[in-house]
Amino acid sequence: MAQAEKTKVIVGMSGGVDSSMAAALLLDQGYEVIGVTLQIWPSGGPETEKSCCSVSAIDDARLVAYLLGIPHYVLNFRSVFEEKVVAYFAESYFRGETPNPCLACNREIKFGELLRKARGLGAEYIATGHYARVQRDAGSGRFLLFKGVDGQKDQSYGLYGLGQEQLRHTLFPLGEYRKPQIREMAKARGLARVAAKPDSQEICFVPDNDYAEFLRRRAPEKVVPGLFVDREGRPLGKHRGIVRYTVGQRKGLGGTFGKPMFVLGFNPERNEVVLGEDAQVYTPVLWAEELNWIAWPEVREPVRVKAKIRYKAPPAPAWVIPEGSAVKVEFDRPQRAVTPGQAVVFYREDLVLGGGTIVSDPRGLRRRSI
Structure with missing residues (x-):
């Protein structure tokens, strides 16, 4: 990544090793780094070691900022998080879908509201600890999204919804590194508290990761x-x-x-x-809408891709066929448990072409009209 002299960047710091090292690497590269932690959980919300947004994350992020010698602030995003992430999560489940709240948080909060706040404060960029890469294509001028070098930690799937303006003003300092390297670098910098901290694995606003109980309490008449x-x-x-x-x-x-x-x-x-029966769980086709294309402004003709239907799924060869505002995805081999509400993301090698939301159950149980 090119050197930048005192260009201001706001780093979203969750109190974990990845966001901590994102701040440290940018500081080394000459940026003016400001750390922020988003307060998005409700009062009395989850407080567990593995939750990325627990109250204790503030203390860890503040300590790292102190050790790095950068300012740190806490921003209250509770209201917008409730509206754009929690409410979406609940309503999607009640529609019979299986939502991914982290994708909504990335699109609406981290690279939406936070980016607007950062630009308003005069920052040129925001940065996070995601394992992904952004490059500008010299020919088209478009900002392209690529997988992170660490295939085990690549997080490009959850970032497919970012638009050109978001990619233009976003830095991913960890994209060229592997997770073990980041942990060792954190230790070497004296960030022992976060160097060995486990990765967050829970839905940050759901206590004990019991989402069904969370939804029952939110709307008992619907569960x-x-x-x-x-x-x-x-x-x-x-x-x-x-x-x-x-x-x-x-x-x-x-x-x-x-x-x-x-x-x-x-x-x-x-x-x-x-x-x-098990054989009925497999399908060769799905439909998706709410599409976001990164590699091109739009797609009018069938495109050959590799498609991921969930974060941990291996990319599968497929054709993407435009159908109005939606696409039909035809796989070479039937895929297991295609799930409405989840994202389908399209790749060509390491390049993220785009993606969308699965809106139909290809076994005949349609969710929304396309």
Whole structure:
């Protein structure tokens, strides 16, 4: 990354090793670094070591900022976080989808509200500890998003929703590094407190990671028992609320069906969980909308890609076929547990072409019109 003399950058510091080293690396490169921690959890919210947004994160981030000799501030984003992340998360589940709140947080909060705040304060960039890379294409002038060098930690999947203005003003200092390197570098800088800190693994606003209980408390009238049914609508037993299940699930269904059964999808308007056999969990096609293209302004013709249907899924060869404001994705081989509400992200080697939200269950259980 090129040197920059006293260009102001605001670093989102969660109190973890990645964001701490993002600040340290930018400081080394000559930037004027300001650390901020976003206060997004409600009063009395989660307080666990593995939660990226726990109250204790403020103390860890403040300590790192002190050791680095940079200013640190806490910004109250509670209201906008509730509106754009928590409410979205809940309503998506109640529609029978399985949302990813981290994608919404990235798009709306970290690279939305925080970027607007940073630009208003005269900062040229914001930066985070994500493992991804941004490069400007000399030919088109577009800002392109690439996977991080560390394939085990690559976080480009969760960043596909960033637009050109966001990418233009975003730095990812860790994109060229591997996670073990970052931990060793943190130790060498005397940041022992965060160097060995575990990665956050929980939904930051859900205590104990029990999202079903969180949703039940939020809207008890929407988390009630209903029926398991087969694809023809025949009753198979009773469930404990559709938010307690996910597509592809077999264990924990709480019923005896005479043979292994798996969750195929949901009929939320009838409060039904649809079950079927393992072979029915696979599909060769999905539809997606709410698309964001990074490599090009738009796509009008079929495009050959590798598509990821969830963060940990391996990219699968597929064709992306435009259909109005949506796309149809046809895979070379059927994919397991394609899940409405999740993102499908399109790649060409390390380049993120774009992505969208899966809006239909290709086994016949449609969510929203396309």
